[in-house]
Amino acid sequence: MALATVVAVSAILFLLATMVIILANLLTTNTQSQEGRTKALHMADAGLNAYLYELRRDPGYYVTNPTLGPTSQDDGVWTVTAEAPALNEPLRLTATGSIPGLDVTRTVVASVRFPTYAEYMFLSNADLNIGADALIDGKIRSNGNVANAGEVTGKVSASGSVTGSGTFGQGSEGNVPTIDFSQVTVDMANMKSVAVGSNAYFSGSGGYGFRVVLNGSSARIERVTGGTGTGNLTTTLIRSLTVPSEGVLYFDEDVWVQGNYSTMVTIGCSRDIYVADNLTPSQPNRPFTCGLVAARSVIVPSWYPSMPQFMTLDAAMLAQTGTIYGDYRSGVTKSKITITGSMSYNTFGYFALYTGNTVTAGFRQRAYLYDPRLELYPPPYYPMLRDGSLKVSTWVEQ
Structure with missing residues (x-):
């Protein structure tokens, strides 16, 4: 009887130990898989940022460089492809990140627009003086100074200074880059x-x-x-x-x-x-x-x-x-x-x-x-600002 009890207990302990080992292996595998997925997503994001960096320097970069990569980084690899925009459609970037050692791949698709001169109600290459009776609906920007005594519903930006006792609906900012x-x-x-x-x-x-x-x-x-x-x-x-x-x-x-x-x-x-x-x-x-x-x-x-x-x-x-x-x-x-x-x-x-x-x-x-x-929806071929700014309108994982 005692021997049977010992055998039964030993069998149970063996099963428990086996289950613990299996569970530990599963947890390790799941952890590695999750880490791999996270790393792959970071790879895709790194590739996307690298391509955006080139676009900020040259808005026409996608024409001569529709693909960037594959590029190895740490223990991963990323590749970015650009799909030329149709009329008034955004530029589409597809970034793929992979971790070869873990056989994990993730893909991110981003829509990118280039800001145009049509972003602003007023965009001036000279100083702007806004009178007390003025009501301007929208953003304004000046390559000089802005003196506002009226009301502007949008943000006021200037390469010089922004002054005045008027209303700044979305605030103001000075010392911005010139256009x-x-x-x-x-x-x-x-x-x-x-x-x-x-x-x-x-x-x-x-x-x-x-x-x-x-x-x-x-x-x-x-x-x-x-x-x-x-x-x-x-x-x-x-x-x-x-x-x-x-x-x-x-x-x-x-x-x-x-x-x-x-x-x-x-x-x-x-x-x-x-x-x-x-x-x-x-x-x-x-x-x-x-x-x-x-x-x-x-x-x-x-x-x-x-x-x-x-x-x-x-x-x-x-x-x-x-x-x-x-x-x-x-x-x-x-x-x-x-x-x-x-x-x-x-x-x-x-x-x-x-x-x-x-x-x-x-x-x-x-x-x-x-x-x-x-x-x-800026008008067709409307001039771009070319100030290094971009608008990423969507960022979606496929």
Whole structure:
């Protein structure tokens, strides 16, 4: 009886010891597996950060380097591949990290966008002075100083100082890097090349320039033959076209723009752009945006007979070497201009002329509203900031 008891106890102890050993091995294996998965994820993240570093130095890095790696790091390996973005889509990066010794692999996919000049309601290459009666909806940024006595709903940034007793809705920051407006030349050359390739480039008009009348997804291109001194333009038709899938029209002479759009479109110009009538989306709730990019200035001639009393201008506008302003004549006033979009310029411009406290020319009321769609849906080929900043909009493990 005693012997049987000893044998039974020994068997139980043996089973318990075996179970403990098996459990310990399982725990060790699970721990190693978990550590391996964590390390593999860190590898993928390291590869992603390495590629982002290159993109910050060169936004076009993905064109000549669609793959980075495989690169060994510690006891792991990472590889990153880039998928060139389609029109207005983000750049897609796929980073794979592996731990060969543990046979573990993890993959992360990130969507990356390059900030454009359309990130800001106002982006100025000069000082900005905001008056006490001003209400600006959106972020502003200056390569000089900002003095704010009004109200800005977004963040105020300046390469110099930010001062003033006004309202800073999202705070302020000084001593930020400057934006190099000269680099817009690179983007404009790219726009021109794209327009040439899609048969949407116009050089000599044989007149005073061109007029573009947008109508949904089409554009009527006209030659301006006269009337620039009176505001009653006379034109002849050059041709009508559907806005190309690339979304760019480019002109090497002055261009007058008006109409409504139901597609993404950017109008580039090596001289001045005039907006002499309403320019609006035909479907305001859709993610369609319009860009006006001028090598010189963007001008709103308030004295033109075609100018409505209540002017509406929905576009991201950029004046590389000039300004965005209202061209006015003494004694000619209009009720209001509402700009919904973005304004980037070399020097500050005005939309009204005051005599004392009275507007004697231009627009009696002005409203500047940032279009938040521009953050995700900037106009086609709109100039990039090239300040080393990136926007990682998604980071998802596959």
